[in-house]
Amino acid sequence: MKKIFLIFFLVTFLFSNIFAAETLTTIMNRKSVRSYERGKIDKKDIDTILQAGFAAPSARDTRPWEFVVIDNYKKMDALAEKLPYAKMLKEASIAIIVCGKADPNNFWITDCSAATENILLAVEDLGLGGVWTAVYPDNNKIDAVRKELNIPNEYIPLNVIPIGKPKGEFSAKNKYDKNKIHINKW
Numbered sequence: 001m002k003k004i005f006l007i008f009f010l011v012t013f014l015f016s017n018i019f020a021a022e023t024l025t026t027i028m029n030r031k032s033v034r035s036y037e038r039g040k041i042d043k044k045d046i047d048t049i050l051q052a053g054f055a056a057p058s059a060r061d062t063r064p065w066e067f068v069v070i071d072n073y074k075k076m077d078a079l080a081e082k083l084p085y086a087k088m089l090k091e092a093s094i095a096i097i098v099c100g101k102a103d104p105n106n107f108w109i110t111d112c113s114a115a116t117e118n119i120l121l122a123v124e125d126l127g128l129g130g131v132w133t134a135v136y137p138d139n140n141k142i143d144a145v146r147k148e149l150n151i152p153n154e155y156i157p158l159n160v161i162p163i164g165k166p167k168g169e170f171s172a173k174n175k176y177d178k179n180k181i182h183i184n185k186w
């Protein structure tokens with residue numbers, strides 16, 4: 001009995017460490033990818049990416065997010081025309097638009113930002129590439145995206161995330177800066 005318990009403990013310990021290492025590797029390897037080879041992305045992968053978005057923390061667990069998934073190339077091309085800093089949409093396989101329900105009592109921007117980072121990490125983990133392209137707080141971009149995608153007025157598109165199979169090699173920057181760390185006081 002003792003032996004079984006010990007084996008169980010060792011296996012659990014080993015696996016939890018392997019997964020922790022994988023999570024950190026994904027976080028450290030995440031980078032903005034702006035060039036893709038257009039092609040179909042597995043529905044299973046799209047689901048995983050969305051599940052990661054939904055798994056984000058939110059203030060008082062209000063979950064003020066909605067996700068618009070675009071897999072129609074014509075729609076992505078049309079959006080690219082309206083968003084000068086999201087031209088890579090023309091190469092993307094899908095795009096996810098993270099929208100928040102704006103309410104003075106909620107933290108929609110921070111909550112939707114957490115969901116966005118989760119999405120970007122899932123994209124990295126699946127060997128895909130993506131980038132956060134800004135919509136909010138530019139009113140012209142908000143109106144353009146709302147109009148193109150039929151987003152109701154009470155929702156604000158925070159960003160557009162083009163996603164695709166990376167074309168070329170990309171690597172994460174090392175942004176660690178010990179000068180920005182303050183221990184106990186600034």
Ligand SMILES: Cc1cc2nc3c(=O)[nH]c(=O)nc-3n(C[C@H](O)[C@H](O)[C@H](O)COP(=O)(O)O)c2cc1C
Pocket residue numbers: 030031032033034085086131132133134172173
């Ligand atoms: C709020 C926000 C807005 C951004 N907007 C754009 C954008 O419109 N177009 C773009 O190509 N990248 C955009 N980015 C990506 C940043 O340029 C990128 O994260 C930054 O250069 C750091 O590079 P890294 O993501 O590879 O670490 C945005 C990122 C954030 C967080």
